[in-house]
Amino acid sequence: xxxxxxxxxxxxxxxxxxxxxxxxxxxxxxxxxxxxxxxxxxxxxxxxxxxxxxxxxxxxxxxxxxxxxxxxxxxxxxxxxxxxxxxxxxxxxx
Numbered sequence: 001x002x003x004x005x006x007x008x009x010x011x012x013x014x015x016x017x018x019x020x021x022x023x024x025x026x027x028x029x030x031x032x033x034x035x036x037x038x039x040x041x042x043x044x045x046x047x048x049x050x051x052x053x054x055x056x057x058x059x060x061x062x063x064x065x066x067x068x069x070x071x072x073x074x075x076x077x078x079x080x081x082x083x084x085x086x087x088x089x090x091x092x093x094x
Contacts, residue, residue, distance in 0.1 A: 007080040010052055015076055016044055016066075017050035024056070034057050043067060052078050 010016055024030055027041050046053045051072035057063035068077075 003085055004007075005081050005084050009080060010075045010077050012076065015050070015093045016052040016054050017046065019046070019053060019055040021056045028058055030058050047072070 021030060026040060047067060047069040051069050053067040054064050055067060057065050
């Protein structure tokens with residue numbers, strides 16, 4: 001499956017809404033379980049209000065994910081680069 005690695009700069013860092021681990025309604029959501037409908041609603045609600053949401057990763061407690069609302073983020077970032085890449089198939093369960 002083709003992927004694109006994107007690097008961009010958020011023009012105003014104050015636009016990034018940070019969700020701390022203790023702000024996540026259900027701590028189980030920070031584990032690598034399948035996303036629940038409530039989890040999806042939580043993210044949808046955040047992205048309806050904020051152009052960028054920084055949220056703890058469920059894969060590693062040492063990582064964060066940046067979610068982007070395509071509608072709200074327009075003209076609020078500067079594209080630096082994009083490149084095609086293939087995800088290492090050893091990381092995908094078969």
